Amino acid sequence: ERGEDPINNLILRSLLPPSHIYISYVHIVPLIDESRKSIENTEEGVIKKQRRRMVSREQKRGSLKEKFQLLRSITNSHAENETSIIMDASKYIQKLKQKVERFNEDTTAEQSSSEPTDPTTPMVTVETLEKGFMINVFSGKNQPGMLVSVLEAFEDIGLNVLEARVSCTDSFSLHATGVENEDGESMDAEAVKQAVTDAIRSWGESNDPQS
Helix, strand or coil: CCCCCCHHHHHHHHCCCCHHHHHHHHHHHHHHHHHHHHHHHHHHHHHHHHHHHHHHHHHHHHHHHHHHHHHHHHHCCCCCCHHHHHHHHHHHHHHHHHHHHHHHHHHHHHHHHHHHCCCCCEEEEEEEEECCEEHHHCCCCCCCCCCHHHHHHHHHCCEEEEEEEEEECCEEEEEEEEECCCCCCCCCHHHHHHHHHHHHHHHHHHHCCCC
């Protein structure tokens, strides 16, 4: 048998890749695949995030647009751009504040005018009922003769008293229900109140020790 030809062996070895190169290639290929997948996953994640951001921005823009349209409707604004809508809303708020201030001033003035400066000054209220009137008279101090003057006022205007409750302790209060005479003139609650108030005022002037 012929021995191995050293020249052929050398040629074969030169044609085959070295074993360490082959082993390195086997280990490197999976690493390359994993790196490629990692890059692809990263790119896909970035794209998804960008899409979510775009959707979120569109939703915010849509919501903001709806709010501006609502603000435009509430303030009766005819503006087309957002800056003008905000300016119109600011003017609208200022007008509302002025209305509230005027309302508070008017309410305070009415309360001041309706409250008697003297607690002994009688207060008269008249309420219209289905048939007749309910008359309330109150004074912080009981003053003799006031009841008589009120009853005389009822008689003068043709009001028949159906029911009356009177308290004459430390203060004076009268709660009465009355109806008009059938042959009397028609009247309203304001006329009844004015008649009772005038009668009390006349009685007070006639009984004023300084007069």
